[in-house]
Amino acid sequence: MRLKRDKLMPILFIMPSVITVGVFVYGFISWTGFISFTKWNDVLPNYTLIGFENYRKLFANMRFQIDLRNTLVFTVIFVISCLLIGLLLAIFLDQKIKSEGIFRNLFLLPMAISFVVSGVIWRWLFNPGSIQLGNIGVNQLFEKLGLNFLTCGWYTDPKIGIIAVAIAAIWQFSGYTMALYLAGLRGIPIELREASAIDGADKWQIFYYIIFPLLRPITFGAIIILGHISLKIFDLVVAMTGSGPAFSCDVPALFMYDTTFRGNHFAQGASIAIILLLLISLLIIPYLISTFRKEA
Amino acid sequence: MKIPTTRILIYLILVLFTVFYIIPMYIMILTGMKSFSEVGLSTMWNLPRSLNFESFRLAWLGSAKGGFRGLSGSFLNSLWLVIPATIISAIFGSLNGYVLTKWRFYGSDLIFTMILFGMFIPYQSIIIPLVLTLQKLHVYGTIPGLILVHVIYGIPISTLIFRNYYITVPTEMVEASKIDGANFLGIYRWIIFPLSTPGFAVAMIWQFTSIWNDFLFGLIVTPNPASQPITVALNNLAGSYIVQWNVQIAGALLTALPPILVYIFLGKFFLRGLMQGSLKG
Amino acid sequence: MLRKLLTALVLVSMVAVFFALPVLAESLSGKVEVNSWWTAGGEAEGLNALIKIYESKYPDVEFINATVAGGAGTNAKAVFKTRMLGGDPPDTFQVHAGHELIDTWVVPGYVQPLTDLYKSEGWTNSMPQGVLDIVSYQGDYWSVPVNIHRSNVLWFNKTIFTKYEITPPSNFDQFFEVCDKLKAKGIVPFVMGTKEGWEAGHVFESVLLGKLGADDYKGLWTGEVKWSDPRVTDALETFAKIASYLNTDHSALTWDEAGQYLLKDKGAMMIMGDWTNGWFMSVGFEDYGWAPSPNTAGIFLALSDSFALPKGCKNQENVVAWLKVLGSKEGQYGFNKAKGSIPARTDVDISDYNDYLKSAAKDWQKDAISPSVVHGAAASEGWSTEYKDIISLFVSKPDVSYAQKALITAAEEYLKK
Numbered sequence: 005m006r007l008k009r010d011k012l013m014p015i016l017f018i019m020p021s022v023i024t025v026g027v028f029v030y031g032f033i034s035w036t037g038f039i040s041f042t043k044w045n046d047v048l049p050n051y052t053l054i055g056f057e058n059y060r061k062l063f064a065n066m067r068f069q070i071d072l073r074n075t076l077v078f079t080v081i082f083v084i085s086c087l088l089i090g091l092l093l094a095i096f097l098d099q100k101i102k103s104e105g106i107f108r109n110l111f112l113l114p115m116a117i118s119f120v121v122s123g124v125i126w127r128w129l130f131n132p133g134s135i136q137l138g139n140i141g142v143n144q145l146f147e148k149l150g151l152n153f154l155t156c157g158w159y160t161d162p163k164i165g166i167i168a169v170a171i172a173a174i175w176q177f178s179g180y181t182m183a184l185y186l187a188g189l190r191g192i193p194i195e196l197r198e199a200s201a202i203d204g205a206d207k208w209q210i211f212y213y214i215i216f217p218l219l220r221p222i223t224f225g226a227i228i229i230l231g232h233i234s235l236k237i238f239d240l241v242v243a244m245t246g247s248g249p250a251f252s253c254d255v256p257a258l259f260m261y262d263t264t265f266r267g268n269h270f271a272q273g274a275s276i277a278i279i280l281l282l283l284i285s286l287l288i289i290p291y292l293i294s295t296f297r298k299e300a
Numbered sequence: 301m302k303i304p305t306t307r308i309l310i311y312l313i314l315v316l317f318t319v320f321y322i323i324p325m326y327i328m329i330l331t332g333m334k335s336f337s338e339v340g341l342s343t344m345w346n347l348p349r350s351l352n353f354e355s356f357r358l359a360w361l362g363s364a365k366g367g368f369r370g371l372s373g374s375f376l377n378s379l380w381l382v383i384p385a386t387i388i389s390a391i392f393g394s395l396n397g398y399v400l401t402k403w404r405f406y407g408s409d410l411i412f413t414m415i416l417f418g419m420f421i422p423y424q425s426i427i428i429p430l431v432l433t434l435q436k437l438h439v440y441g442t443i444p445g446l447i448l449v450h451v452i453y454g455i456p457i458s459t460l461i462f463r464n465y466y467i468t469v470p471t472e473m474v475e476a477s478k479i480d481g482a483n484f485l486g487i488y489r490w491i492i493f494p495l496s497t498p499g500f501a502v503a504m505i506w507q508f509t510s511i512w513n514d515f516l517f518g519l520i521v522t523p524n525p526a527s528q529p530i531t532v533a534l535n536n537l538a539g540s541y542i543v544q545w546n547v548q549i550a551g552a553l554l555t556a557l558p559p560i561l562v563y564i565f566l567g568k569f570f571l572r573g574l575m576q577g578s579l580k581g
Numbered sequence: 582m583l584r585k586l587l588t589a590l591v592l593v594s595m596v597a598v599f600f601a602l603p604v605l606a607e608s609l610s611g612k613v614e615v616n617s618w619w620t621a622g623g624e625a626e627g628l629n630a631l632i633k634i635y636e637s638k639y640p641d642v643e644f645i646n647a648t649v650a651g652g653a654g655t656n657a658k659a660v661f662k663t664r665m666l667g668g669d670p671p672d673t674f675q676v677h678a679g680h681e682l683i684d685t686w687v688v689p690g691y692v693q694p695l696t697d698l699y700k701s702e703g704w705t706n707s708m709p710q711g712v713l714d715i716v717s718y719q720g721d722y723w724s725v726p727v728n729i730h731r732s733n734v735l736w737f738n739k740t741i742f743t744k745y746e747i748t749p750p751s752n753f754d755q756f757f758e759v760c761d762k763l764k765a766k767g768i769v770p771f772v773m774g775t776k777e778g779w780e781a782g783h784v785f786e787s788v789l790l791g792k793l794g795a796d797d798y799k800g801l802w803t804g805e806v807k808w809s810d811p812r813v814t815d816a817l818e819t820f821a822k823i824a825s826y827l828n829t830d831h832s833a834l835t836w837d838e839a840g841q842y843l844l845k846d847k848g849a850m851m852i853m854g855d856w857t858n859g860w861f862m863s864v865g866f867e868d869y870g871w872a873p874s875p876n877t878a879g880i881f882l883a884l885s886d887s888f889a890l891p892k893g894c895k896n897q898e899n900v901v902a903w904l905k906v907l908g909s910k911e912g913q914y915g916f917n918k919a920k921g922s923i924p925a926r927t928d929v930d931i932s933d934y935n936d937y938l939k940s941a942a943k944d945w946q947k948d949a950i951s952p953s954v955v956h957g958a959a960a961s962e963g964w965s966t967e968y969k970d971i972i973s974l975f976v977s978k979p980d981v982s983y984a985q986k987a988l989i990t991a992a993e994e995y996l997k998k
Contacts, residue, residue: 013484014403021396021455022411028452029418032426032433039428045963045994047662047689066987067970093317096310107314109567110321115574116563117556118513120531124538124552125324128545131341132833140341148345160776160833162977179321180574187575236422239515243535247778249832250977251970260424265659267966268685270428277425288420296413367625367646431667441669523660524669525614525647539650540620 033281040274047268058275068276070251071259074166075283078255079234081170082177086230087223089174090181095211097182098189108186111179119176123243126172130158130244159245165252169241176240177233181226188222189215228291235284256280332356332550339546355550359537368543369525371551374533377522378512378558381443381529385450386507392451393458393503398492400459401466402474403484412463419456427520434521446521446529450511457510458503461573465499466492498569505566506573509559530555613899614645615888617675618657619920621837623859627920631727634915635906642899647671655777658962665691670891672900677957678715678726678885684961687718692889694721698901704908707926711950715958716887724887725904727913728922731855731941732953733787733874733882738843738850740868741768747849749872753791753819756875760826763849770826772848774839781976782955782969784852785820791876792816795949802952802959804996808989814981820972821979832977843869854884854956858937859921871937881948884956885925964995 040059043052062068093111097104114122132155133140139147143155159168192215200210238257245253247262256276264273331339335352362370400412430449431440439445469492477487518529525533534555538548563570613635619628625648632644649657654675661674662685670691676682686692699705699722705713708726716724737749745766750756760770775781790798792812800806801813828834828842837860842848844866851857852874861869873880888907894900906912913924918934923942931942952958954965968991975984 010403010478010484011405014399014405017395017484018399018408018411021392021415021459024452025415025418025455028426028430029421030414032429033421035429036425046961047685047691066974066983070974089317093314096314099307099310101310101314107318110318112567112571112574113325113560113563114321116509116559116570118515118531118559120513120515120535121552121556122324124534124548125328127538128341128344128549129324129327132830133341138342140344144342145345157830157833160830162832175320175324183571183574232420238424239531242515243538249775250974251778252832257422257424261659262966264428265662266655267963268662268961269963273424274428277422277427280422281425284420284422288417292413292417296409365629367620367629367648369646431663435666435668438668440667441664519660520663521667523649523664524671525645536648536650539656540648543620 036274036277039271040278042271044271044274045269049270054271058271059279062272062275062279067251067254067259068256071254071256074251074253075235075255078166078170078173078237079231081167082173082234083227083230085170085174086178086181087226089178090183090226091185091219093178093182094185094189097186108183111182113179114176115180117176119239120243122172122176123240123245126168126175127159127244130168130172132157132160159248159253162248162250162252165245165248169237169244169253172244173234173237173240177230181230184222184226185219188219192218228287231287232284235280235287328549328553328556331546332553334546336544336546339544341545355544355546356554358547359551359554366543368537368540369533371530371533371537371554373525374528374530375554377443377527378530381446381450382508382511385447385454385511386504388447389451389454389458389507390500390503392455393460393462394493394496394499395488396455396459397462397464397466397499398488400463401469402471402487402492412459415456415459417456418453419460423453423516427516431520441522441524441527443522443527446517446527449517449521450507450514453517454507454511458507461503461506462496462499465496465502469495498572501566501569502573505562505569509562509570512559608641609639609899609902610641611896611899612643612645612672613896613903614647614672615903616647616649616657616661616671616673617888618649618654619675620648620650623856623863623920626863627916627918627922630915630919631906631912634909634912635903638906639899639902642902655779665891668893670894672894672896673888673890673903675886676724676889678712678724678887679952679958680961681957681965682716682724682887682889683718686889686891687723690892692723692891694723695725695890695904696721698722698725698904698908702905702908704926707910707928709925709927711883712885712925715885715952724889725907726885726887726925727907728886728917728920729925729945730884730886730922730956731881731944732783732884732956733790733877733880734853734855734857735872735874736840736843736851736853736857737870737872738846738848738868739870740846741849742870749870750875751872751878753875757822759850760823764826769828769842769848770850771823772828772839772842772851773831774834774836775831775973775976776833776835776838778973779955779969780836780853782965782972783854784823785816785972785975786954787852787874787877787882788820788823789813789816790880790882790951791874792819795880795951798951799959801992802954804992808985808992813988814985817975817979817981817984820975821981824976824979854953855937855941856921858935859919862921862935871940879948880951881944882951882953883945884953884958961995964991967991 041053041055043050043054097107101107129141131141132143139155146152146154156164159165196214197210200214205213236257237255241253241255241258247254247258257280260273260276260280263269263276327344330348332355333351333353334348335350336354338349358370360370360372362368400408434440434445439448473491474487477491482490513531515531515535518532522528523532534551537543537551617628619625632646636644649660657675661671664670676686712726712729713722716722716726735749745762747759747762750759763770773780773784789801792815793801793806797806801808828839828848831839836853839851840857840860843851844864888904890900890904910926910929913926914929917924921938923938923945924931931938954960954968957965960968968988971984971987971991
């Protein structure tokens with residue numbers, strides 16, 4: 005009798021969470037998926053099914069094509085820069101640096117701040133100025149330092165708009181990547197390095213043959229985290245730039261919000277959300293499956 | 301003396317990056333403290349000549365004449381929202397973590413993985429049903445409604461944090477108590493819960509920060525001025541042409557302040573949350 | 582004698598009570614939450630003028646000025662809609678009269694009819710038919726218009742025009758002549774800011790109007806004129822040509838930042854709605870002239886801001902009192918003077934408004950009225966959003982056949998409904 009109750013209790017206690025997640029995550033995603041196949045492109049719901057029509061229209065839409073390209077550029081720049089800067093800083097901080105704690109804490113500070121806050125600050129820093137004001141923000145700083153060739157239109161320049169947004173995101177997340185790598189480096193037993201050093205390996209060889217392979221799981225995990233953040237990016241873009249000139253800063257998450265709640269295209273908006281979910285799933289599901297297998 | 305040159309280079313690069321990381325903070329604090337007569341955009345980089353907190357006052361209280369609302373009301377909204385939401389989701393996380401580590405059953409790993417997926421989804425993929433459902437529940441546009449949303453979508457991360465923490469609690473202790481006749485709730489109450497303080501610290505600090513910093517749910521669920529959280533109010537303040545930029549920046553600092561304080565005073569736990577949020581175990 | 586006195590007394594007190602009653606009824610309390618996107622310069626001042634009137638009449642009502650920032654209401658509209666869907670409607674909200682009002686709010690049944698209010702306040706007589714038309718649907722009135730703006734105005738810098746002996750161009754040939762002449766002198770002939778995404782669509786609606794005329798332009802939105810019409814092609818080509826005379830930093834600027842070119846005598850012309858007049862006033866710039874945009878003399882491309890009453894709003898009485906202030910002579914006078922638009926009522930004395938507004942009021946009485954698309958009058962929000970996106974892209978990638986195809990597809994979709 006007791007045994008049976010002991011088997012039931014845990015299930016009873018985890019059930020509320022399971023049901024809630026079941027409804028609010030999986031149920032709602034299915035609901036959104038259903039909407040994306042309907043004709044609900046007006047204020048009032050219309051659940052007439054029209055197959056893949058919304059998806060066909062979506063991929064023919066130039067704004068969406070631009071969004072996909074922006075997402076790709078943003079993701080590549082953001083993820084690679086965070087990894088490189090994070091690794092570099094972690095290795096440097098691992099060299100028995102004086103006041104390491106201060107550096108580390110300052111590098112990580114942006115992580116604690118809301119995207120909306122950083123969006124507001126970077127909007128002013130990357131403001132290119134105007135004919136009355138001349139250079140302001142970062143451009144003015146460059147001008148003062150004699151680095152005039154670096155001044156540009158930032159997020160107002162359709163060619164590089166999305167890169168300006170990426171810089172703000174890198175500012176926020178590279179310190180975090182540093183912390184991940186630093187934890188990884190600290191986890192490598194010192195004996196391992198010392199042993200290799202005795203074997204006559206130089207510093208570079210130790211990094212290349214011993215340390216980098218050991219950091220691979222961290223890089224993998226960081227790519228998952230940074231990658232899904234960059235695909236989802238919304239708050240930062242809204243607060244910093246909006247869609248930008250000719251949609252140069254636009255991203256699918258913002259397009260979804262606009263299409264749904266401004267343009268009243270609920271089914272169209274749902275289809276954007278589903279594509280976004282699929283993109284993220286491509287990244288996340290293999291990761292979840294692999295960790296699940298490891299556990300089981 | 302070959303070593304110092306590389307070390308100098310290392311320090312130089314570290315300092316350079318420090319500049320990169322603190323410039324926005326520097327501008328934020330500097331601008332907030334300037335008087336209105338010296339806040340011109342073209343003198344953004346100049347140091348203030350005297351201390352003046354007028355920008356903060358305006359960002360906090362707003363200006364009826366200027367036609368914009370201050371952030372004070374939304375600051376309180378965020379506070380009323382974040383405290384219960386943090387506590388409730390930590391409780392859920394603790395119970396789930398307990399079950400998933402100490403009372404594993406057939407399929408519990410699958411359940412864990414399925415819950416975890418909820419952490420990564422783009423919330424755009426659930427907002428349309430969410431708005432419709434909250435309306436049916438009559439909590440749309442209210443702080444309790446937003447608390448509900450944060451608790452629900454906070455389940456995956458808080459479960460993960462507690463599960464990772466409880467894994468470090470020796471299972472033998474639990475098994476021994478089982479033999480001694482302790483039941484499910486008894487073990488939680490007398491063994492697990494007293495050991496959970498670090499787990500709660502990590503989970504609550506993490507949830508506090510991410511709920512405080514959330515924008516999307518606030519924008520969708522509570523955009524009305526009476527219940528909007530501070531991030532939504534800040535975005536609105538900053539988008540307004542009539543609000544001077546120093547007031548916007550002061551508002552940004554006010555919004556950032558609570559998480560920054562948490563980071564400064566409880567940084568150790570915050571860092572631990574960061575690590576766990578990213579990598580399992 | 583005594584009886585007479587008594588009767589008189591009774592009469593007097595009855596009259597007193599009669600007059601006192603409305604006063605009693607006016608003593609409202611509680612809150613009222615008014616949602617708008619008026620957060621900039623003159624428009625915020627206009628709103629403040631209205632709030633002042635309201636607060637002096639109803640000192641016990643807490644007025645919540647719930648503005649959502651963003652030009653042309655881009656963010657505000659999304660916020661209002663989410664709230665309406667979620668069942669937490671604001672007490673009243675700003676909406677462009679015309680299709681935006683009717684298609685988004687009236688047809689789905691989110692707002693209450695205001696016909697009784699129109700009758701009791703006499704607005705059916707004080708507002709012109711053109712205005713009444715765009716706020717009515719199936720025999721009822723649905724929102725209270727506060728102003729009229731004109732979209733098709735060409736603003737120019739007088740100093741530059743005088744210096745180079747230029748007269749305002751009245752058609753596109755003259756317009757391009759002027760452009761060439763100014764370009765040769767090193768002046769930016771035509772300025773535009775395209776930062777927020779709606780501005781290009783705004784200029785293009787004037788070009789369309791110039792190429793098609795009032796009736797056929799309207800026909801585009803009702804389905805009587807096809808978007809495949811060669812005149813649409815012509816309009817796109819013309820717009821592409823206009824874009825070649827632009828300030829190069831247009832994508833970095835909002836419309837008013839672009840207007841700085843005119844203030845600094847560095848740019849000569851721009852096409853923008855007549856809130857520009859209010860903005861010129863607020864920055865103290867007087868050296869400007871105006872003309873209808875090329876080929877649109879005698880046509881008034883109009884839009885109107887109005888306020889509607891959602892079903893299930895929490896403070897019905899207080900809102901109705903607010904709507905009365907909006908529609909009153911006093912309210913319309915104060916609001917429009919500050920905002921720089923003309924009152925929707927025709928019986929407001931505007932003799933102390935500035936010259937532009939007086940001329941606009943005159944044109945409003947005699948011109949053919951056409952609805953603006955970017956500002957919600959001509960087409961549903963979905964359609965106008967799509968139109969805006971297409972034209973916004975066109976500026977950076979002037980592919981005429983792609984843009985026209987996209988416009989045709991959009992029209993087909995929305996006309997089907």
